[in-house]
Amino acid sequence: MKAAFIKEHGDLDKVQIGEVDVPQVGPNEVLIETKFGALNHLDLFVIRGWPGLTLSMPHVIGADGSGIIKEVGSEISTLSQGDHVTINPGLSCGKCNMCLSGQQVLCKQFSILGENKWGTFAQYVKIPEINVLKIPKDYPFDKAAAAPLTFLTAWRMLTTQGKIKHDDFVFIHGAGGGVSSAAIQIAKYLGAKVIATTSTVEKIEKAKELGADHVINYKEMKDYTKFVYTELTNKQGIDIVIDNVGQATFQTSIQLLRPGGRLITCGVTSGPFTKINVTNIFWKHLEIKGSTMANQGEFREVMQLVLAGKLHPVIDKIYTLEKVKESEQYLSEGNQFGKVLIEVS
Ligand SMILES: [Zn+2]
Structure with missing residues (x-):
């Protein structure tokens, strides 16, 4: 063959x-x-x-x-x-x-x-x-x-690991990636408010078409943590960050989270080693969870939604x-x- x-x-x-x-x-x-x-x-x-x-x-x-x-x-x-x-x-x-x-x-x-x-x-x-x-x-x-791979990964990250709830603020790095574009749709389907980042005007439009409420061009706005906190989340902070970038975004992800927030990581496309401020983690009672792929049950749950045309x-x-x-x-x-x-x- x-x-x-x-x-x-x-x-x-x-x-x-x-x-x-x-x-x-x-x-x-x-x-x-x-x-x-x-x-x-x-x-x-x-x-x-x-x-x-x-x-x-x-x-x-x-x-x-x-x-x-x-x-x-x-x-x-x-x-x-x-x-x-x-x-x-x-x-x-x-x-x-x-x-x-x-x-x-x-x-x-x-x-x-x-x-x-x-x-x-x-x-x-x-x-x-x-x-x-x-x-x-x-x-x-x-x-x-x-x-399959991207939707099952994003599904487990948001549901089992992230314990997503209606009206949560979900932050997703790099909207163009496979897991990220799946995560935007799943988070919206489950009733969350989605903020994503990407790098071009064209990708911003596509991320909005998938349902993202606000999309930040990270090349134009290098430090967006304050903007997200004050302008986009009404000084609440983010409930769940989906991070598959790693090195380049991890400390930002920690800063974005509200007290009790969850950082879910599933990849390190920019590299695995990074400096983080540990104080943020205990002071804000943060949860940092790893996730890779999903169980058979989770795969079948998310694929039912895909095959029913609810996720694209x-x-x-x-x-x-x-x-x-x-x-x-x-x-x-x-x-x-x-x-x-x-x-x-
Ligand atoms: Zn086994």
Whole structure:
């Protein structure tokens, strides 16, 4: 089958398009004929590699995807050949106490599709039954591939971790990112007031279309903490900050929060090390929580809203499988608004 893979770690020039074997499904797995894949920053990290990541090569990349079931394992009764499906890219052992109690993200073997298992940028992908979600036959495959990773991540951050309530002030950095554009919609759907940042006039308009109440151009207004406090939150401060930027924004996030506020972090696109004023944390009784991916239950909750048309995956650009390298380069430059997709077939 045709696939995008690496044979060694390095820069984007290590990504190859070529033929690899079609995966063999086990009794509890299905083989999906991929229609669309979607890019995530994880792809760039996997291509580069990190200490401790040992992959058997070649390795097929891609975490998000949608398609049609081609083959079902012998033990499977809930899915059939021909079903249209999307994928939860969060993989866990399914046997430990955390998995059995529905806390799959806390499984010691938790990983993401395309990280150490072959991913979606291929004509076929093999997926465990529990990670497959049937979609209506009239739901578009491109949107079905664009939604899972970012919407499930944003959903857990705001609901389980952030304990979002009606009328909360939610602050979201970098509105154009996949998780951020999902978080804007989810926060609005749940009745919050959303303040976001971004860097261009065009992106400000798009963030407002998604429902953001106020969008700050962080390139023009370098220090916006006072403005947010006095002008936008009526001297209340922010209830929940969604931060996947890290180094460049973490101290600002802490400053923005009201007493008792929550900072939820799920990524470090600007780098992992930063200086923070710890005094702010205890003086304001802040909660700082990590979050990555989501449990199977959370995935199904948010996807119900997506498939019902209440939340809308935002697609920025679609590339063909042959152009994976160019698409990853585009993602790494950070100029997109929403998801970058790969049309596989
Ligand atoms: Zn487990």
